[in-house]
Amino acid sequence: MAISVFELFKIGIGPSSSHTVGPMVAARRFLLELPCPLAQVDRVVVDLFGSLAMTGEGHGTDIAVLLGLAGMQPATVAVEAIAPLLASIREHHSLKLNGEHEIRFNEANDLIFNKGASLPLHPNGMTCSAFDADGNPLMRKSYFSIGGGFVLAEDEFADAENSGFDAPYDFQSARELLAMGKRDGKSIAEMAMENEQVLKPRQDVIDGVYQIWKVMDACIQRGCSTRGLLPGSLKVKRRAAEMHDDLQERLENGVPDALAVMDWVSLFALAVNEENAAGGKVVTAPTNGAAGVIPAVLAYYVKFVHTPDMGGLKHQVVTYLLTSAAIGMLFKRNASISAAEVGCQGEIGVACSMAAAGLTALMGGTNEQIENAAEIGMEHNLGLTCDPIGGLVQIPCIERNTMGAIKAINASRLALRGDGSHRVSLDSVIETMFQTGIDMQAKYKETAEGGLAINAVNVVEC
Numbered sequence: 049m050a051i052s053v054f055e056l057f058k059i060g061i062g063p064s065s066s067h068t069v070g071p072m073v074a075a076r077r078f079l080l081e082l083p084c085p086l087a088q089v090d091r092v093v094v095d096l097f098g099s100l101a102m103t104g105e106g107h108g109t110d111i112a113v114l115l116g117l118a119g120m121q122p123a124t125v126a127v128e129a130i131a132p133l134l135a136s137i138r139e140h141h142s143l144k145l146n147g148e149h150e151i152r153f154n155e156a157n158d159l160i161f162n163k164g165a166s167l168p169l170h171p172n173g174m175t176c177s178a179f180d181a182d183g184n185p186l187m188r189k190s191y192f193s194i195g196g197g198f199v200l201a202e203d204e205f206a207d208a209e210n211s212g213f214d215a216p217y218d219f220q221s222a223r224e225l226l227a228m229g230k231r232d233g234k235s236i237a238e239m240a241m242e243n244e245q246v247l248k249p250r251q252d253v254i255d256g257v258y259q260i261w262k263v264m265d266a267c268i269q270r271g272c273s274t275r276g277l278l279p280g281s282l283k284v285k286r287r288a289a290e291m292h293d294d295l296q297e298r299l300e301n302g303v304p305d306a307l308a309v310m311d312w313v314s315l316f317a318l319a320v321n322e323e324n325a326a327g328g329k330v331v332t333a334p335t336n337g338a339a340g341v342i343p344a345v346l347a348y349y350v351k352f353v354h355t356p357d358m359g360g361l362k363h364q365v366v367t368y369l370l371t372s373a374a375i376g377m378l379f380k381r382n383a384s385i386s387a388a389e390v391g392c393q394g395e396i397g398v399a400c401s402m403a404a405a406g407l408t409a410l411m412g413g414t415n416e417q418i419e420n421a422a423e424i425g426m427e428h429n430l431g432l433t434c435d436p437i438g439g440l441v442q443i444p445c446i447e448r449n450t451m452g453a454i455k456a457i458n459a460s461r462l463a464l465r466g467d468g469s470h471r472v473s474l475d476s477v478i479e480t481m482f483q484t485g486i487d488m489q490a491k492y493k494e495t496a497e498g499g500l501a502i503n504a505v506n507v508v509e510c
Contacts, residue, residue, distance in 0.1 A: 049211060049212030049213060049214065049215075049218065050212050050213055050214070050215035050217070050218050050243050050246075050377075051212050051377045051380060051381070052212075052213070052243075052244060052247060053240065053244060053253075053257060053369065053370060053373040054244075054256060054260075055198070056196065056332075056334050056373045056376050056377060056380065057257075057260045057331050057332065057333055057334070057369065057373065058122065058123065058196070058197045058331065058332045059122070059123040059260070059263050059329065059330075059331055060072075060122030060123060060197060060329070060330065060331075060332055060336070061122055061125060061127060061130075061327055061328065061329055061330070062108070062323065062324035062325060062326065062327045062328055062330050062336050062339075062441070063107055063108055063324050063325050063326075063327060063336060063337075063440070063441035064107040064108065064109075064335075064336050064337060064441055065195065065196050065197040065332040065334075065335040065336040065337070065339075066099075066107075066172050066193045066194070066195050066196070066197075066335065066336075066386055066387070066388060066494075067099070067100060067103065067104055067107030067108065067109045067112070067172070067193070068107060068108045068109065068111070068112040068122075068327075068336065069112070069122045069193075069197035069332060069336065070112075070172065070193025070194070070195075070197050070198065070199050071096075071100065071104075071109050071112040071113050071116065071174060071193055072112040072113070072115050072116040072120065072121070072122055073116065073121075073122065073193075073197065073199045074116065074174060074176070074191035074193065074199045075094065075112070075113045075114075075115075075116025075117045075176065076116040076117070076119060076120070076121065076146070077116075077191065077199065077201075078092075078116075078176040078178075078187075078189060078191070079117065079119070079145055079146045080146075081187070081189065082178060082186065082187055083186070083187060084186055084187075086145050086146060086148055086149040087149055088180055088186065089145060089149065089151060089178050089179070089180065089186060090151060090152075090179060090180050090181040091151060091152070091153075091158065091178070091179045091183075092117060092145065092151065092153065092158065092176065092177070092178050092179075093157075093158050093159075093160070093176070093177045093179075094113050094117075094158065094159050094160070094174060094175070094176050094177075095160045095162055095174065095175040095176075095177075096109060096113075096159075096160065096161050096162060096173075096174050097162050097165050097166050097167045097173040097174065097175070098165075098166040098167065098170070098171035098172055098173050098388065099171045099172050099388035099493070099494045099495055100172050100173065100174055100193065101161040101162045101163045101164075101165070102163055102164075102439070102494075102495040102496060102497070103436065103439035103494055103495065103496050104161060104439075105161065105439060106280065106436065106438055106439025106440040106441075106496070107439065107440070107441060108327060110155065110159055111130070111134060111327075113159055113174075114133075114134060114137055114143065114153075114155075114159075115130065115133070115134075117143055117145060117146075117153075118133060118137070118143050118144060118145075118146070118147060119144075119145070119146035119147035119148070120133075122197065127327065127328060127329055130327070137153065138155065141153060141154045167190055167192070169190075169192055169200075169202060169205050170192040170193075170194055170200075170205075170386075170388075170389065171386070171388040171389055171490075171493065171494075172192055172193040172194065172195075172386065172388050172389075173190055173191070173192050174190065174191055174192075174193070175188065175189070175190040175191075176188070176189055176190075176191065189201060189202065190202040192205075193386075194384075194386055194389075195334075195335060195380075195384060195385040195386030195387070195388075195389065195394065195395075196332050196334045196335050196380070196385045196386075197332050197335075198380075213246060213247060214246065215242075215243035215246050216239075216242050216243065216246070217239040217240075217242060217243050218243075219239075219374075219378075220381065220382075221378065221382070221475050222375075222378055222419050222422075222473065222474040222475045222478075223473065223475055225239070225374065225378075225415075225419075226415055226416060226419060229415045230415070235367075235371075235409065235415060236370075236371050236374050236375075236405075236409065236415055236418055237366070237367045237370040237371045237374075237409055239374070240370040240371070240373060240374045241253060241366075241370055244370075253366075254362070254366050257365070257366045257369050257370065258362050258365055258366060260331055260369060261343075261346065261365045261369065263329065263330075263331050264320070264330075264331050264333070264342075264343035264346070264347075265343070265347065266329075267319070267320050267323050267328065267329065267330050267331070267339075267343065268316050268319045268320055268343060268344075268347055269319075270319070270323055270328060271286075271288045271289075271318065271319025271320055271321075271322050271323045271328075272288050272289055272292040272315065272319045273289055273292070274286060274288075274289055274322070274323070274326075275289045275290070278322065278325045278326055278440075278442055279325075279326060279327070280325075280438065280440045280442065281438055281440075282437065282438050282440055282442055282443060284325070284442050284443065284446075286322045286326075287318060287322070288315060288318040288319040288322050291311070291314075291315050291318065292315055292319070295308065295311055295312060295315060309348070309352055310454060312347075312348065312351065312352070313344050313345070313347075313348045313450070313453050313454055313457065314344075314450035314453070314454070316340070316343060316344035316347040316348065316453070317340035317341060317343075317344035317449040317450040317452070317453045318340070318446060318447075318449070318450060319340070320339050320340035320343050320344065320449065321337075321339060321340040321441075321445065321446040321449045322446060324336050324337075324339050324340070324441065325440070325441050325442045325445070325446060331343070333372075333399060333402075334376045334379075334380070334385045334395075334398055334399060334402065335385055335386075335387070335395045335398075335399070336441070337387060337392070337395045337396070337434075337441050337445050338392075338395040338396045338398070338399035338448075338449060338452065339399075339449070340446075340449035340450070340452075340453065341396065341399035341400055341402075341403050341449050341452040341453045341456060342369075342372055342399055342402055342403045342406070344403075344449070344450070344453035345403040345404075345406065345407050345453050345456050345457060346365065346368055346369075346403075346406070346407075348453075348457065349364070349368070349407060349410055350365075353410075353411075364410055367406075367409055367410060368406035368407070368409060368410050369406065371405050371406045371408075371409040371418060372402040372403060372405055372406035373402070374405075375401055375402045375405040375406075375418075375422045375474075376398060376402045378474070378475075378478060379394070379398045379401070379426075379478055379481075382475075382478050382479065382482070383478050383479070383481050383482035383485070384482060384485060385398050387434035387493060387494045388434070388493050388494040388495075389485060389493065390481065390482060390484070390485025390486070390488065390493070391431070391432055391433045391434045391484075391485055391488050391492055391493050391494075392429075392432040392433060392434040392448065393426070393429050393430055393431060393432040393481050393484065393485065394481070394485060395434070396429060396432060396448050396449065396451075396452040397425070397426050397429030397430070397432055397452075397481065398426070399449075399452055399456075400425040400426065400429055400452040400453075400455050400456045400459070401422045401423075401425035401426040401429075401456075401459075401474075402422070402425075403425070403452070403453065403456035403457075404421040404422055404424065404425035404455075404456040404457075404459035404460045404463070405418045405419070405421050405422040405425070405460075407421070407456065407457060407460040408420075408421040408460045408463055408464060411460065411464055413460075413463065413464055413468075414468050415468075416467070416468025416469070417463045417464055417466065417467075417468045418463070419468070419473075419474050420463040420466060420468050420469075420470050420474075421459045421460045421462070421463035421464075422459075422474050423470065423472060423473065423474040423477050424459035424462055424463060425455060425456055425459040426474070426477045426478070426481060427472065427477050428455060428459075429452070429455070430477070430480060430481055430484055431484055431488075433488065433492035433493070433498075433499050434492065434493055434494040435491075435492055435496065435498055435499030435500045435501040435502075436494065436496055436500075436501055437496075437500055437501050437504050438496070438501070439496040439501070443500070443504070444500055
């Protein structure tokens with residue numbers, strides 16, 4: 049069964065696809081699945097477990113649950129409306145379920161962070177319970193935010209591998225993908241496009257994928273013009289706007305700098321992930337914590353590589369994102385894109401691999417070179433931990449996106465200098481990444497109990 053590009057690239061809000069987007073989706077879904085009218089509900093209790101409990105406050109999980117219960121959806125919620133809604137809920141200790149039925153809601157009693165406890169199916173678990181006016185249970189159900197904004201209910205795990213849709217190119221591995229392309233003489237992007245056309249007309253796919261880029265690009269532009277401090281206890285200063293002004297001035301004045309392009313790539317990634325950290329509108333690519341890598345590499349291509357004689361930019365953007373998505377689907381299917389499950393190698397590492405593949409396609413690479421670029425991109429992110437300081441998606445997360453973008457470009461250039469043949473296959477690297485994640489201690493997987501999250505706060509700043 050195939051996964052759609054529009055499932056992998058979701059429009060949502062920051063700071064986390066697994067801790068913000070997923071819980072928002074799950075909370076709203078719980079209300080829609082109730083076996084009774086909302087008017088019968090007198091109380092709702094949400095219990096958070098695992099990583100959602102350990103770093104949920106820093107990742108905005110409490111906010112996401114409230115928004116989901118209020119009927120908000122990640123792709124359509126107006127960012128400017130969030131603060132007033134939260135203030136009203138917290139001041140009056142009440143909220144309107146799905147925007148329709150008002151109940152009493154006290155966060156201290158009704159939104160519970162069960163730190164140190166986990167549900168068995170996945171580290172990102174939450175249990176929602178609804179009761180009537182007499183305290184009788186109406187429904188109790190657990191949901192799991194498995195990364196990238198994907199959500200599974202407890203009864204869906206057994207059949208999760210069979211979810212998706214029937215498609216002409218239903219590849220389960222990179223080896224199969226390459227074989228299909230060789231058999232039919234098609235690029236990875238062309239095969240991905242034919243799969244998407246099962247769900248919607250070709251032009252709708254093109255327009256939809258290009259709209260994803262427009263949201264990404266708008267995020268870059270906002271990040272490059274917004275100043276101030278990011279929310280949270282760390283008081284991190286936003287750097288992208290100042291960096292943009294300096295680079296733009298140097299560019300206009302012709303100041304020589306052989307490595308200036310690297311600074312621009314870093315800028316694009318910084319801009320996106322500062323917006324993400326601020327709770328802005330971003331595209332999960334394939335997650336929010338790694339949302340800057342894929343847009344940064346595409347912005348690099350648009351600004352510094354593309355020329356009119358290369359063909360329409362819209363076509364190039366679609367090729368890049370479809371190719372990237374095809375690689376992301378392999379990681380989603382055969383490993384994980386959840387840092388709570390496999391560490392940051394499943395987020396920055398996967399994004400780097402996807403971006404390397406997409407850029408290689410734009411530069412005229414063969415399917416074999418694309419697969420090689422994707423393999424290089426992940427191979428040199430193996431073992432990457434997720435240890436956010438203060439439980440916030442800021443340090444080292446924001447800068448880590450710049451490194452992922454630079455690595456992706458390097459991986460693409462290395463692959464393009466070869467003929468596509470190499471010793472370690474992408475499938476082997478994906479399996480290695482997953483096994484490494486399984487072996488990784490829990491304190492390095494988005495719990496803020498190890499690594500930089502613990503050691504950095506003990507270092508005396510001079």
